[in-house]
Each structure stands twice: as C-alpha cells, then as structure tokens.
Amino acid sequence: MPIYHVSLSFAQLPDAQLDEFTGAVVASLTGNAAYPTPAVSIADLSAAQTAFEAAMTAMAQGGMQATAAKNDARAKLVALLRQEANYVQLTGKNDLPTLLSSGFQASSTNNTQSPLDTPGILGLDNGMSTQLVARVQGVINAKAYEAQVKNGGGWTPAGVFTQSRRMVLAGLTPGQIYAVQVRAVGGSTGYSDWSDPVSHMAM
Known part of the structure; x- marks a missing residue:
C-alpha cells in the first residue's frame, strides 16, 4: 500500500x-x-x-x-x-x-510510475435542489476522484469522491450554470489531467 x-x-x-x-x-x-x-x-x-x-x-x-x-x-x-x-x-x-x-x-512514496488516464464526464444532471450529480468514467488505479466547479469566476474545489458513478456536487446556487471538471487521484504521479469541462444549470 x-x-x-x-x-x-x-x-x-x-x-x-x-x-x-x-x-x-x-x-x-x-x-x-x-x-x-x-x-x-x-x-x-x-x-x-x-x-x-x-x-x-x-x-x-x-x-x-x-x-x-x-x-x-x-x-x-x-x-x-x-x-x-x-x-x-x-x-x-x-x-x-x-x-x-x-x-x-x-x-506517494510508491516509486513505480503509473500515470493515470484522464477521466471523462459521462453525465451531469440535477440532484436535489442546489446539487448537481456527475457520472464519470472510471480510471484504472484511481483511488479517488476530485471535482471542481466554476460559475463565472475561478475554479473552486467541489469535493473528493471514491465512487465515479455518482458524485454529488452540493452547495450550488439554483438558476446558475456551472462548469464541472474532474480528475483522477492515485498512483505515483498523484493526479491525472483535468477532464474537459461540462456545464449544467443547478436547480
């Protein structure tokens, strides 16, 4: 480990x-x-x-x-x-x-080079009010997935998730459109590149 x-x-x-x-x-x-x-x-x-x-x-x-x-x-x-x-x-x-x-x-102290693939956002939908739910393509050897969101300003952290199929991004403002990016975490390189951004309106 x-x-x-x-x-x-x-x-x-x-x-x-x-x-x-x-x-x-x-x-x-x-x-x-x-x-x-x-x-x-x-x-x-x-x-x-x-x-x-x-x-x-x-x-x-x-x-x-x-x-x-x-x-x-x-x-x-x-x-x-x-x-x-x-x-x-x-x-x-x-x-x-x-x-x-x-x-x-x-x-990581693991010296074996194992670069991570960049995840892709398969879907971005509304959850409960103030939430968006991202569904991400899993990455081999990823230990977790980190998300960030942007609404007209700079990118801000949106959480770290161990499951790629349902990532709940909370605390958003209803009626605002948010761009979302995700990257994989794990392996000796630490992080993958950020995914292409996907946008959706929070409800």
Whole structure:
C-alpha cells in the first residue's frame, strides 16, 4: 500500500497561485469534520492570506520596501501552510480522500510510475435542489476522484469522491450554470489531467 504524504510543493508556487491555493485550503478546512482542530486556526490562516494579498497589491505600485514586505508576508504564509500541512499529514491517517478533502495535495512514496488516464464526464444532471450529480468514467488505479466547479469566476474545489458513478456536487446556487471538471487521484504521479469541462444549470 502506498504511503501518501502532503505535498509541500505549494512553497514553490508563483504568488498568485499561492494565494489561490491558500484560499482553497481555507475553504476546504472550514467546517471539515475530519480536521476539527487545525494547527493554524482558519482565522489566522485567512488573516495571513489577506496580509499577503495586500502586500502583493502594494508591490505592484513599485518600490524595494514594498517588494521586501511582500516577500516577508509570503514567507509567513508559507510557514503557516507548512504547519497546517503537518497537521493534515498526522490527522489524515494515510487515507487519500481524507487528505485531499483538506485542500492540500498528496504525493506517494510508491516509486513505480503509473500515470493515470484522464477521466471523462459521462453525465451531469440535477440532484436535489442546489446539487448537481456527475457520472464519470472510471480510471484504472484511481483511488479517488476530485471535482471542481466554476460559475463565472475561478475554479473552486467541489469535493473528493471514491465512487465515479455518482458524485454529488452540493452547495450550488439554483438558476446558475456551472462548469464541472474532474480528475483522477492515485498512483505515483498523484493526479491525472483535468477532464474537459461540462456545464449544467443547478436547480
């Protein structure tokens, strides 16, 4: 059985992507029953993200001091994310869906290269109100499937699922059209490519 570790590659992300990644972690950990007592509180992590965003805005106006302040804010944010990643590692108990539900990504100690095929969305239908239900073509060696949705803005995490035939995407706004993408998770490469997006209106 492969041993999964929380990937720390977020420390190498460009500023804008690090900001987006942090937002995904904050959203994923908020109210997540699998992680009831984060090492870094959601409030503190959000505050560090806000400070980083403000520093990026100030740096865009120029000046060495602004650049230094941005670098300092980034370093503080990365340090907090590392603490949170360690907490997720200890609490996730090597369960891949639980680990991924934190918003962090995983890496495997399995050295056998086994790239995953890209899943295809076979159907996207309405479930209960505020829900869409995706049906995805299964991928060999996939341990789970991760979904993301978009409604006019950027992509946001929509859950990690162990079954490909019924993936319930909840918390959507009725009357809005959502694009959905899915990728497979598992194997030494960690993730497949994202599927082609499919759109449907939430009811």
